Amino acid sequence: MADILYFHQNRGPAPEPLWREVLGRSLRATREEQGGRLVDVAERAGISPQYLSEIERGRKEPSSEMIAAVTGALGVDLAGLLADIAGDVRRLRGAGPAGPVLMAA
Known part of the structure; x- marks a missing residue:
């Protein structure tokens, strides 16, 4: 079976996802x-x-009042939304290789 070889370039750690972008997607x-x-x-x-x-679209950094207004308009629990966002940030932080991948047969 084929092996996957990862080529790590010295790029340092992957950048943290922007909270406002994760919030917006959610x-x-x-x-x-x-x-x-x-x-x-x-x-x-x-x-x-x-x-x-x-x-x-993650272009604006909304205030806590704006976030509360939007979650209220959506009828969602703010604490639940924030917990989901925290999970998304954790997943995005560790997502996939940070460099090129070579698949060898």
């Missing part, structure tokens, strides 16, 4: 799972659709 996934439209969730949260879009 919020978007939650909204999409619920079948919610961005404009509707933004209206319930009291923010503009553009701002919610920027949060979901």
Whole structure:
């Protein structure tokens, strides 16, 4: 059977994922799972659709009040969301090789 050889380049440790990006992906996934439209969730949260879009894309670092408003608009538990995000950050930190992979036959 084939062996997989990893070529490690001296790049140092993989960079930590940005919290705002992981938060945004989680919020978007939650909204999409619920079948919610961005404009509707933004209206319930009291923010503009553009701002919610920027949060979901990880472009903005929302305040705790904004995060609470969005989670409230989605009807999700803030503590549960934060626990899920912490798990995602842990998984992303250890995801895959950090360099080229050569598959030999």
